[in-house]
Amino acid sequence: MPKYDISEIIRAQKEYLERTGSPDFPPASGRCWNCGLNIYEQHYWQIENGIKVRVSTEKEARLITGITVEKAGSELVTGCPHCNRSYCD
Template sequence: MSEFNTVESINAQSEYCERKGVPHFAPATGICWNCRSNIYEPRQWKFEMGRKIQVSKEEATMTTGIPLEKAASSLVTGCPHCNRSYCD
């Protein structure tokens, strides 16, 4: 399973952007300005009647969030939870 760590992921994304010379789109605090969720923490979901609803870990069929490994190796351009783009 992927490791989720907010502080380390924020730092890893900043370092990635500096190293690659790309703009830093992700929120500095890790909190999405649209849905108010931490993009670097996991959230569990399942689909019910065609809608995505947040559920407990045991009921989940899908997990969203940006793990440390992804924050360190790719540019974050939007929220994994609400899918809002940060680079519009």
């Protein structure tokens, strides 16, 4: 089961950046400047008429977005997982 703990995710990404010498792209607050959602939180979505619409529970969701602890510790975060806006262009 993926783990979504904001403080652990931020710590894992910082450790990844230090370990690899990669640039730091994500906003320090974790809040996407494009969509306003926290990139480190889990959000649930349905697709209606080709458009992503947020829903309140995992049971309703067809798509789940967010950055997990595991992903933050093993990959460079370069954009928002919710709106797909790049932070490195």
